[in-house]
Amino acid sequence: MTRTPLLSVRDLSVGFPAGKGHVLAVNSASFDVHPGELLGIVGESGSGKSVTALAIMGLLPPTAQLRGSLQFEGRDMLAMSQRELRHLRGKQLGMIFQEPMTSLNPVFTVGDQIMEAVTAQDRMSKKAAADRAVDLLDKVGIPSPRRRLEDYPHQMSGGMRQRVMIAIALACSPRLLIADEPTTALDVTIQAQLLDLLNGLREELGAAIILISHNMGVMAEVADRVVVMYASRVVEEAGIFQLFDEPQHPYTEGLLGSTPDMGGTARRLVTIPGGMPSPGALPPGCLFAPRCPKAIPECTTAQPPLLALPGGQKAACIRAPKLALEALA
Template structure:
């Protein structure tokens, strides 16, 4: 009998400390998760919860004085503390990344073709006509018409959706095993967003990739992800399969996110925004970080921050009241 496959990426006790003039910001706090082969893992939460900082930490893209600790196991090696020369053989080649804003991530003075060929040369050793042909194939793969002609264009000559597709083409140039997608549909209209998400799922199937998808849009999560990790104040507060999460959240913050979504069903209800603001990560309370905003907070939530622990249905939650939470559709009077 064969066991379950080994994770393609395993993250343990990941911490990111960012110095600021007003004190050190503990932006990512003890994050643990595994990414399985062929899986799409959604990383969700409010703006400022640490999602993008986590993604960049996986590839050691933070520079001093930012301090990253913990372990990021990939291909039987820990990426934390790996030499820069060794990391360069992994970034792009084995782990690709789509950055959040393509207009700032793309080089404005290089053509799209030059930027794709640079990746192909660095990680696949392709030059000349083979690199040109492969670059055209990649643009065609991501759905850009007249691909060979568009290789000569600069980023400003592409629309927002096409720049995002070009970023995906660059990230896929070396056919990585893992793709880190940092809000790849931000600021795109819903039609282009749907096209980009369908493209990522199709490429996942074609190339056998695993994907970490950072987003604050739960609709995107429902459409694309296999499993979800919910982040709040720099740490994970719940992990679950996407169906289980939407059926019954097991953390009060996740429930709050669900209830703040517009209801398009037959029985409409008022939006229920989460009150208050996230905590200052320079001065994190010695309690559940969500408790000041939580309608279910009790004395049990204070005194120490609840750890993320497995619960009886195979999920994990950092809420002491996970078993008592109502369903999304249950509205209190």
């Protein structure tokens, strides 16, 4: 039986003004997020991951041009008014932003900022809001939570500030939580603790999570399914085990090759040559072709669509269908 997705993204494109025209930061992205699922979105900086998240949250600037469909529990988010979106955010959608030091207000205490998030959706007394803030800080693993309400962001470590961001995002128990690079610039110990925290909250609250990262090792730890983005487009989608065992796009292979294998045989890491193309000067055909070690002349003639492959995988590579059939043979 097919599950009904909590969030359905179809042919989402996001453009921004540039000169006399506009450039696409996200181009025809499609994927679903199901209740209780942790979906990873992975790719290099500039691939469109964060813009996709901001589009889902309705937080893009007014100059952004959106096309496609965003459905949350069957409701068209792109047709909602700002008032409807504000009600949806916090109550149903929460987001952990990439850099807590710039996302938290330095002149307000941590307690004030959590209490503001709590009271934005639910009317309650100041004492009840403070008690709720204490419960949230305790839930995300901050010791002495009531005393910490009086702290300012600069008085906390990076890992503690990120936990505060998670507490704010959880203030109204959202059904979908978007975490945009939540472990960036944190040491590996704090990173592991935060990933365990997110996984534990998902199991406890039953919330779905979209985890955005450029780190395939992070995805291996917690993701159920992964969407790989490159230069504004989705180039592969697969379950986490399929992705690591049988990647069907050369870009995914490159990301995996550049990820250290702590438990396997020592090997030299593979680098992906070149860099991400400029959104205003995209190459013809497959956008990854100029950097692809497996490119053939046909790769430069047309942009390959995202095709469904045997086993539930999807890949946007003209060689992927043949490779998938060979793997099944």
